[in-house]
Amino acid sequence: MNSSSGKSYMSTASSSVLWKAGGDVVADQFPAGLRVLVVDDDPTCLMILEKMLKACQYNVTKCNRAETALSMLRENRNGFDIVISDVHMPDMDGFKLLEHIGLEMDLPVIMMSADDGKNVVMKGVTHGACDYLIKPVRIEALKNIWQHVVRKRKNEWKDFEQSGSVEEGDRQPKQSEDADYSSSANEGNWKSSKRRKDDEDENDERDDTSTLKKPRVVWSVELHQQFVAAVNQLGIEKAVPKKILELMNVPGLTRENVASHLQKYRLYLRRLSGVSQHPSNLNNSFMNPQDATFGPLDLQALAATGQLPAQSLATLQAAGLGRSTAKSGIPMPLIDQRNIFSFENPKLRFGEAQQQHVNNNKQMNLLHGIPTTMEPKQLAGLHHTAQSVGNMNMPVLSHGSQSSQNNPLLMQMAQPQARGQMLNDSTVSLAPRLLSPRGQSMLSNGMATNVSTRNGVPENIRAPSYNPVSQTSSMLNFPMNHTSELPGNSFPLVSTPGISSLAPKVAFQEDVNSEVKGSVGFMPSYDIFNDLNQHKPQNWELQNVGMMFNSSQHSNSLQGNHDHTQSILVQQGFLSGQNRNSTVISKPMFLAGDSTGHVNAQNSNQHLNSLLDNTVRVKSERVADAAPANLYPDHFGQEDLMSALLKQVGSFFSLYDTDGDIILLILTSKFPIFLQQDIIAPAENNDFDFDGYSIDNIPV
Amino acid sequence: MESKHVHQQIAAMRQSFFDEEVLDEKFSQLEQLEGKDNPNFVEEVFTMYFRDSTAFLETIEQAMKTIPIDSIKVDNILHQLKGSSASVGANKVLKEVNKTRQVLGKGNLEGTKAGILELRKEYDSFKAKLEPYFQV
Numbered sequence: 001m002n003s004s005s006g007k008s009y010m011s012t013a014s015s016s017v018l019w020k021a022g023g024d025v026v027a028d029q030f031p032a033g034l035r036v037l038v039v040d041d042d043p044t045c046l047m048i049l050e051k052m053l054k055a056c057q058y059n060v061t062k063c064n065r066a067e068t069a070l071s072m073l074r075e076n077r078n079g080f081d082i083v084i085s086d087v088h089m090p091d092m093d094g095f096k097l098l099e100h101i102g103l104e105m106d107l108p109v110i111m112m113s114a115d116d117g118k119n120v121v122m123k124g125v126t127h128g129a130c131d132y133l134i135k136p137v138r139i140e141a142l143k144n145i146w147q148h149v150v151r152k153r154k155n156e157w158k159d160f161e162q163s164g165s166v167e168e169g170d171r172q173p174k175q176s177e178d179a180d181y182s183s184s185a186n187e188g189n190w191k192s193s194k195r196r197k198d199d200e201d202e203n204d205e206r207d208d209t210s211t212l213k214k215p216r217v218v219w220s221v222e223l224h225q226q227f228v229a230a231v232n233q234l235g236i237e238k239a240v241p242k243k244i245l246e247l248m249n250v251p252g253l254t255r256e257n258v259a260s261h262l263q264k265y266r267l268y269l270r271r272l273s274g275v276s277q278h279p280s281n282l283n284n285s286f287m288n289p290q291d292a293t294f295g296p297l298d299l300q301a302l303a304a305t306g307q308l309p310a311q312s313l314a315t316l317q318a319a320g321l322g323r324s325t326a327k328s329g330i331p332m333p334l335i336d337q338r339n340i341f342s343f344e345n346p347k348l349r350f351g352e353a354q355q356q357h358v359n360n361n362k363q364m365n366l367l368h369g370i371p372t373t374m375e376p377k378q379l380a381g382l383h384h385t386a387q388s389v390g391n392m393n394m395p396v397l398s399h400g401s402q403s404s405q406n407n408p409l410l411m412q413m414a415q416p417q418a419r420g421q422m423l424n425d426s427t428v429s430l431a432p433r434l435l436s437p438r439g440q441s442m443l444s445n446g447m448a449t450n451v452s453t454r455n456g457v458p459e460n461i462r463a464p465s466y467n468p469v470s471q472t473s474s475m476l477n478f479p480m481n482h483t484s485e486l487p488g489n490s491f492p493l494v495s496t497p498g499i500s501s502l503a504p505k506v507a508f509q510e511d512v513n514s515e516v517k518g519s520v521g522f523m524p525s526y527d528i529f530n531d532l533n534q535h536k537p538q539n540w541e542l543q544n545v546g547m548m549f550n551s552s553q554h555s556n557s558l559q560g561n562h563d564h565t566q567s568i569l570v571q572q573g574f575l576s577g578q579n580r581n582s583t584v585i586s587k588p589m590f591l592a593g594d595s596t597g598h599v600n601a602q603n604s605n606q607h608l609n610s611l612l613d614n615t616v617r618v619k620s621e622r623v624a625d626a627a628p629a630n631l632y633p634d635h636f637g638q639e640d641l642m643s644a645l646l647k648q649v650g651s652f653f654s655l656y657d658t659d660g661d662i663i664l665l666i667l668t669s670k671f672p673i674f675l676q677q678d679i680i681a682p683a684e685n686n687d688f689d690f691d692g693y694s695i696d697n698i699p700v
Numbered sequence: 701m702e703s704k705h706v707h708q709q710i711a712a713m714r715q716s717f718f719d720e721e722v723l724d725e726k727f728s729q730l731e732q733l734e735g736k737d738n739p740n741f742v743e744e745v746f747t748m749y750f751r752d753s754t755a756f757l758e759t760i761e762q763a764m765k766t767i768p769i770d771s772i773k774v775d776n777i778l779h780q781l782k783g784s785s786a787s788v789g790a791n792k793v794l795k796e797v798n799k800t801r802q803v804l805g806k807g808n809l810e811g812t813k814a815g816i817l818e819l820r821k822e823y824d825s826f827k828a829k830l831e832p833y834f835q836v
Contacts, residue, residue: 042780043752044749044752044788048730048733048787051730051741052733088779088780113783115779135786136783136786136788136789
């Protein structure tokens with residue numbers, strides 16, 4: 001398993017890749033070649049273990065210090081499948097190392113110790129170890145450690161699958177309720193899809209895409225156009241993946257890619273036509289006081305729309321779930337760290353320059369944090385300016401695994417203030433504007449300006465977010481042309497030409513520093529579709545870049561999709577402040593339309609889930625404290641913008657953290673935006689400082 | 701033949717270790733791990749073990765002399781010793797380590813001191829037995 005692989009994918013990818021690398025059938029080779037990292041300060045034990053592991057035909061790397069091990073893992077994220085660590089080590093506690101690895105790399109970790117006391121073993125369990133071995137370790141015990149790798153991969157894959165093959169409605173129930181839906185929720189959906197994929201290769205493919213070998217399919221504008229053309233040619237009813245694939249005649253494209261993309265597309269269409277249902281949903285969600293759990297509704301709805309890949313939903317759900325506890329969980333601190341949205345910085349001004357700057361930062365961050373897994377490319381078309389993401393105080397700090405999301409752009413904009421700003425644009429650049437209370441009205445301004453530019457200019461999706469806005473716009477512009485993927489950040493804001501609305505997909509990549517542990521960058525992906533244009537849906541590829549967690553960086557990529565619909569799927573990213581392990585997890589990761597995307601999503605989901613739980617809780621308390629006062633003044637100032645924006649977009653929710661920074665801003669298009677119910681909290685709700693507004697209900 | 705004689709000697713020594721429970725099955729496992737490309741594996745392991753354990757014991761003995769006795773430190777080292785001894789199959793040594801740890805855990809410092817003495821004895825004798833074995 002790829003313990004080291006970027007979070008985005010979940011470890012499985014690498015191992016499969018590895019095995020495949022040999023050119024042998026994976027199944028046959030497995031588990032030989034499993035890349036194990038052994039950490040133990042006792043050289044005698046280390047030597048013995050190494051020998052035993054080699055006897056099992058594993059690929060062993062030994063390390064006698066935890067710090068060394070961590071840096072090895074960080075440098076080479078995809079270099080290992082599993083880690084075995086001693087509990088008692090002089091430089092770092094084994095459990096601490098376990099946590100770090102779990103957060104940053106999400107590799108399976110086995111603890112071992114001469115101590116067999118129940119408490120210690122329990123500690124291992126609670127810290128997330130997948131197994132605990134008592135010394136002296138027998139070789140038999142080591143022989144089947146591969147099971148943990150497979151298991152983990154399987155779960156990840158499931159997550160991805162889920163999003164990828166969302167069956168309208170099926171998934172949602174699952175996703176929504178689960179707190180740790182990532183595995184359980186997925187199981188349901190996933191199982192079925194998994195069955196289809198008994199073939200290990202498929203799994204590997206998925207995994208691979210996330211990590212290495214297989215390049216993800218990036219649903220670029222052109223590709224999507226081809227896809228749509230094929231579908232139209234066949235007739236939407238008769239469009240089956242196989243035939244579409246044939247018609248498209250794109251080398252390297254697999255039936256699975258097409259299938260998942262088709263699914264999303266179908267959902268999207270459905271959403272277009274079934275808008276009426278949504279509004280009510282949305283309203284509900286909006287108005288709903290934050291529920292502790294994110295209403296499944298949102299996710300489902302989103303999922304239904306197809307915008308949100310199953311995975312995203314999962315993430316959202318996870319996020320939502322996480323959120324519910326924390327509600328406002330947006331950890332400001334995290335945000336700050338993250339840079340994601342530079343919104344915190346006062347410099348979020350709309351000034352283009354700034355945005356660019358921000359973007360740059362973001363990009364840098366993104367890049368920085370981007371784990372290799374990120375397949376920003378996925379974001380084809382979605383360029384998200386890191387900045388824009390940054391702007392959005394994306395509360396969604398999802399752990400790195402952000403798989404590119406094709407469809408939904410989740411924009412999380414947490415900015416209480418930014419709200420108005422953000423979505424002014426018809427294109428709805430979701431660029432989350434995170435306005436820190438510091439007084440960033442700019443966002444709104446910026447947004448307005450940006451927005452306007454956007455109108456009709458599909459290319460620039462300016463995220464209203466102050467900083468990101470400019471940036472995003474640049475980023476956005478590409479809808480078609482850019483497939484620039486921000487490394488690490490998968491927020492490509494892509495504005496499809498002609499689509500004024502943005503369906504930014506914000507992918508946040510978060511690099512989590514070992515310290516940070518929790519910071520999770522999450523990219524909310526929003527799909528803002530404009531009615532305006534039926535732009536190539538390509539934008540919806542949201543790539544969630546593998547979420548890398550950097551406490552300092554959040555890569556948020558907003559992907560603007562020029563989607564046809566204006567629906568904005570907002571994924572809630574929860575920003576969880578990291579207080580020591582609490583991280584915001586925004587799970588909105590959307591997986592790009594293709595299956596590859598799911599890998600990431602899964603990862604993120606998982607991470608998010610765990611993160612969310614921790615962080616969310618933490619945060620909620622904190623957030624509640626903050627006086628939202630400052631939020632509002634600015635906020636209202638932006639009302640106009642907001643209204644304008646809303647009109648175009650629909651409603652949006654903004655989640656403010658205690659400081660008044662918008663953590664999550666969810667723009668919804670006219671079509672109902674599915675937001676987790678939790679996220680949408682009535683303005684009155686101070687816990688989250690989350691304001692949800694529907695078009696009609698813009699608070700003034 | 702000399703070599704035959706030597707082999708016999710080795711075998712006898714080895715057998716006696718097991719009989720006396722100086723070594724346990726872990727040792728056999730280690731032997732199994734030895735292969736063509738690593739013929740001296742067991743010896744290497746034991747060399748390392750002896751080196752580290754000697755240092756550990758000395759540290760413990762030092763710690764026991766200081767006042768107040770840092771029992772946490774002692775316990776940690778004992779834990780280490782436990783792990784290594786178990787890994788190499790040093791049965792008796794392991795037992796002594798465990799005994800001493802228990803006593804220490806109860807707060808019986810005097811008993812701990814005695815236990816450590818015992819441990820030291822056991823360890824030395826173990827080392828004395830194994831070293832010639834490897835040399836042969």
